[in-house]
Amino acid sequence: MSDPTHQARDKRVKPRFKIQVAARIRAQLIGSSNAYEFVTENISESGLLVRQPPDHRHNFNEQTILEVWVRTEVGKEIFFFAKYVRQAGDAAFAMRIIDIDPENLELFQDFIGGLMEE
Secondary structure, three states: OOOHHHHHHHOOOOOOEEOOOOOEEEEEEOOOOOEEEEEEEEEOOOEEEEEOOOOOOOOOOOOOEEEEEEEOOOOOEEEEEEEEEEEOOOOEEEEEEEEOOHHHHHHHHHHHHHHHHO
């Protein structure tokens, strides 16, 4: 019998892939000054799986909207709004991009495109 988790992964619209160099992520709740630091585990055009230090815990839920800044290895910063999707293990969670302006979208697509070429 086939693994349902494996089947779900095969049905993804946007392929997700691990990246060689983890991008640094800073996120905060809208209107909050409390920032959280994460690193990317994998990435797609529609979202990110991020890892946090094991001693840091957040209390995000499915209604949580975050302001997110991705700092790339070349020093560029990409900004967008994302929604918390689900917990993915003890120290990781998924977020989906819900709003990104055209300039940041182009930077994000270039960032992903550069990773795909490596």
